[in-house]
Amino acid sequence: MNILVLLRMVPDVVEELEIAPGGKALDADLLRMMLSESDGHALEEALLLKERYGGVVTVLALDAPEVDDALFTALAKGADRAVKISDAGENPTTLEAAYTFAGWIAGQPDLAYADVILTGVQAIDDLDGLLAPLVAHQMRLPYLGIVTRLAVDVPGRVATAIKEYPGGVRGEFDVDLPAVFGIQAAEKPPRYVPVAKVRAAMKSRQIESVPAPTLAEAGPSLVNVVAMEKPQPAEWAAMLEGSPEQVSGKVCEILAGTGLL
Amino acid sequence: MSGNVWVFAEQWRGRISEITYEALALGKELAGALQVPLEAILLGHNVLPLAGTLGKADTVLAGEHPALAELVPGLYAEALAALVEERAPCAVLIPLTNISLGMGTLLAARLHLPSVNFCQDVRAAAAGIEARCVLYGGKIESRVTAAGTPAIFGIWSGARSPEAGRSDRAPSVEEVRVTVPDDTRVRLKRYIEPEAGDVDITRQEVLVAVGRGIQSPENLALAEDLARSLGGAVCASRPVIDQGWLPLSRQVGKSGLTVKPKLYVALGISGAPEHVEGMRDSSLIVAVNSDPRAPIFGVAHYGIVGDVLEVLPALTAAIEARKEAHSHA
Ligand SMILES: Cc1cc2nc3c(=O)[nH]c(=O)nc-3n(C[C@H](O)[C@H](O)[C@H](O)COP(=O)(O)OP(=O)(O)OC[C@H]3O[C@@H](n4cnc5c(N)ncnc54)[C@H](O)[C@@H]3O)c2cc1C
Ligand SMILES: Nc1ncnc2c1ncn2[C@@H]1O[C@H](COP(=O)(O)O)[C@@H](O)[C@H]1O
Numbered sequence: 001m002n003i004l005v006l007l008r009m010v011p012d013v014v015e016e017l018e019i020a021p022g023g024k025a026l027d028a029d030l031l032r033m034m035l036s037e038s039d040g041h042a043l044e045e046a047l048l049l050k051e052r053y054g055g056v057v058t059v060l061a062l063d064a065p066e067v068d069d070a071l072f073t074a075l076a077k078g079a080d081r082a083v084k085i086s087d088a089g090e091n092p093t094t095l096e097a098a099y100t101f102a103g104w105i106a107g108q109p110d111l112a113y114a115d116v117i118l119t120g121v122q123a124i125d126d127l128d129g130l131l132a133p134l135v136a137h138q139m140r141l142p143y144l145g146i147v148t149r150l151a152v153d154v155p156g157r158v159a160t161a162i163k164e165y166p167g168g169v170r171g172e173f174d175v176d177l178p179a180v181f182g183i184q185a186a187e188k189p190p191r192y193v194p195v196a197k198v199r200a201a202m203k204s205r206q207i208e209s210v211p212a213p214t215l216a217e218a219g220p221s222l223v224n225v226v227a228m229e230k231p232q233p234a235e236w237a238a239m240l241e242g243s244p245e246q247v248s249g250k251v252c253e254i255l256a257g258t259g260l261l
Numbered sequence: 262m263s264g265n266v267w268v269f270a271e272q273w274r275g276r277i278s279e280i281t282y283e284a285l286a287l288g289k290e291l292a293g294a295l296q297v298p299l300e301a302i303l304l305g306h307n308v309l310p311l312a313g314t315l316g317k318a319d320t321v322l323a324g325e326h327p328a329l330a331e332l333v334p335g336l337y338a339e340a341l342a343a344l345v346e347e348r349a350p351c352a353v354l355i356p357l358t359n360i361s362l363g364m365g366t367l368l369a370a371r372l373h374l375p376s377v378n379f380c381q382d383v384r385a386a387a388a389g390i391e392a393r394c395v396l397y398g399g400k401i402e403s404r405v406t407a408a409g410t411p412a413i414f415g416i417w418s419g420a421r422s423p424e425a426g427r428s429d430r431a432p433s434v435e436e437v438r439v440t441v442p443d444d445t446r447v448r449l450k451r452y453i454e455p456e457a458g459d460v461d462i463t464r465q466e467v468l469v470a471v472g473r474g475i476q477s478p479e480n481l482a483l484a485e486d487l488a489r490s491l492g493g494a495v496c497a498s499r500p501v502i503d504q505g506w507l508p509l510s511r512q513v514g515k516s517g518l519t520v521k522p523k524l525y526v527a528l529g530i531s532g533a534p535e536h537v538e539g540m541r542d543s544s545l546i547v548a549v550n551s552d553p554r555a556p557i558f559g560v561a562h563y564g565i566v567g568d569v570l571e572v573l574p575a576l577t578a579a580i581e582a583r584k585e586a587h588s589h590a
Contacts, residue, residue: 011397013397013398013400013531014552016554017397017400017401019401026397026401095370095376121362122362124396124397124398125396125397126378126379127377127378127379127394127396127403127405128375128376128377128378129365129366129369129370129376129378130362130363130366130378132363133334133363133364133366133367133370134366134370136335136367137366137367137370137371138370142335142444142446142447143334143335143363143367143447144334144447145334145362145363146359146362146516160450162453163359164359164516165273165359165360165452165516166278166358166359166360166515166516167455167517167518167519168455168509168510168512168516168517168518169452169453169454169455170452170453170455171449171451171452171453172449172450172451172452172453173447173448173449173450174447174448174450175446175447175448176446176447179446179447182362182363184516185499185503189503189504189505220408221408222373222374222375222376222407222408222409222412223375223376223377223405223406223407223408224405224406224407224408225403225404225405226388226391226403226404226405226406227403227404228401228402228403228404229401229402229403229404230400230401230402230554231395231399231400231401231402231556231559233559233560235559236558236559236564237546237548237558237559237560237561237562237563237564238562238563238564239558239563239564239565239566240563240564240565241566243575244567244571244572244574244575244576245575245579247565247567247572247575247576248572248575248576248578248579248580249579251547251563251565251576251579252579252580252583254545254547254563255491255524255580256583258523258545260467260491260523260524260545261491261580261583261584
């Protein structure tokens with residue numbers, strides 16, 4: 001089975017985010033980039049599929065800070081091939097990323113026949129749409145998102161996918177392959193790989209760096225950022241200060257005041 | 262600006278989803294500012310009886326088709342695209358839920374229209390329609406404009422109160438012809454109902470909620486202790502459930518349950534929109550997080566910047582001490 005995983009780097013939001021002068025973008029100098037969380041789950045699901053059914057896992061990413069780390073980690077975890085698309089723009093929108101991914105895949109005779117294309121369900125900066133449906137649209141393939149489990153009938157070219165609904169309800173779908181899936185969570189938490197193994201991959205494995213495909217004229221962006229701000233909620237919590245014992249005492253007073261204690 | 266304002270009336274298993282009413286409230290404001298009618302687009306199979314609940318809209322455009330019995334995003338996007346091309350609305354508001362997620366993106370891609378995700382607000386501005394979008398897990402808001410109409414706006418839960426989108430008025434209903442491609446590549450086979458958990462977190466008056474900040478399953482015992490002291494139960498955000506540390510029946514949020522306890526103690530939870538939509542209406546919210554800018558503090562009534570592993574035992578001890586003192590008083 002030919003399994004393709006699309007990976008994107010996003011800012012680590014545990015760090016303080018600063019807005020760049022001009023007010024329309026994050027200050028890139030201060031960002032720490034990490035693999036988008038659900039993309040990590042997409043990779044894990046791909047590795048599980050390979051273990052179960054055999055096949056080749058190719059991970060594909062756009063060049064970005066820290067992306068080599070993410071790609072070597074994917075190789076150390078069991079991916080067969082890692083490809084980095086260079087010069088795909090500074091901060092590509094999700095639409096641009098989708099066109100770049102789909103355009104590059106279309107130019108690869110071997111990959112154009114991928115059986116499953118996996119990516120994360122959603123990224124925290126998907127301002128202009130979600131990647132999985134955009135890639136599916138571009139490649140004329142079926143799409144299903146919020147997927148938490150895949151089983152594949154390889155000769156029949158059909159996947160059985162579990163999709164999450166609200167309230168803990170799930171839906172079981174049959175999807176004809178090839179197809180694009182937005183993975184919410186892999187069947188198991190993403191595997192851990194020791195740093196030593198990642199280092200070993202850096203020495204023994206290669207990331208293929210390829211140029212971005214030439215795309216049809218993209219035209220001006222359809223979604224324009226006017227301003228970026230840190231939210232100022234109308235009502236920020238009243239902050240309790242002091243040692244753990246002191247704040248605990250204050251919480252007790254509040255609970256007692258509302259009859260909860 | 263010409264063209265009406267549309268709200269996609271999302272229905273699932275015979276019911277209109279709550280967030281549809283939020284989108285209707287928002288759509289009504291936008292339509293008012295633009296001085297155009299508000300239309301609700303109701304697609305599905307045997308859905309006409311639901312049209313009466315959409316009275317906030319001036320008109321309900323109802324399209325029936327057996328192939329739309331289940332919401333397959335690709336099929337619905339195609340059906341909507343044909344209607345959008347035929348009737349040229351100026352904006353389409355689409356609730357962002359697990360049910361239809363991806364449909365708005367497909368619709369916009371299909372018609373080369375601007376698509377704006379994660380909107381908390383959509384309003385008429387000098388430069389056209391301006392949306393306020395929640396990005397980076399709630400840490401940043403962007404104000405954006407869409408170039409060209411119709412623009413597709415994905416609406417987050419919490420944009421308006423659902424009450425503001427309900428009406429006793431009977432809307433006029435226009436049945437529209439829908440065309441659905443003959444595409445059966447994605448087929449729903451069955452729904453899997455959630456297994457009942459050992460506790461029903463929707464019935465608890467006190468919930469102690471843990472997030473990734475709890476760090477390891479061993480630390481859950483600290484939360485159990487606090488829950489026991491307060492007479493409540495432990496629930497969690499998605500990462501804790503995905504790790505398998507607690508069952509799915511304890512998940513609060515978009516894919517989990519919606520809870521409204523008297524007290525919700527959020528421990529090491531960042532406050533991502535998908536979590537917040539499941540607990541926002543709790544009467545009293547106390548949050549503990551080591552990050553002073555964690556979005557959960559925008560939802561909580563009281564906040565503590567600190568390490569949950571230090572605050573948890575101290576809080577349990579303080580509550581036990583107080584109970585002890587009162588039992589002797
Ligand atoms: C379609 C979809 C559906 C989803 N459904 C749900 C859902 O139903 N429920 C849900 O919860 N999420 C859901 N999510 C996921 C959601 O987007 C967030 O990823 C998730 O809520 C984050 O959980 P968290 O706050 O526990 O983790 P994080 O966002 O990682 O936050 C951890 C927090 O803990 C704090 N912290 C770390 N260490 C400590 C410490 N020692 N003491 C105190 N604080 C500490 C950090 O500052 C941080 O704020 C969904 C996402 C999608 C795309
Ligand atoms: N924003 C864009 N960026 C790059 N290419 C685009 C863009 N919009 C349209 N295209 C091109 O137009 C072609 C037709 O798109 P579609 O009609 O959606 O299949 C695609 O294959 C793209 O290469």
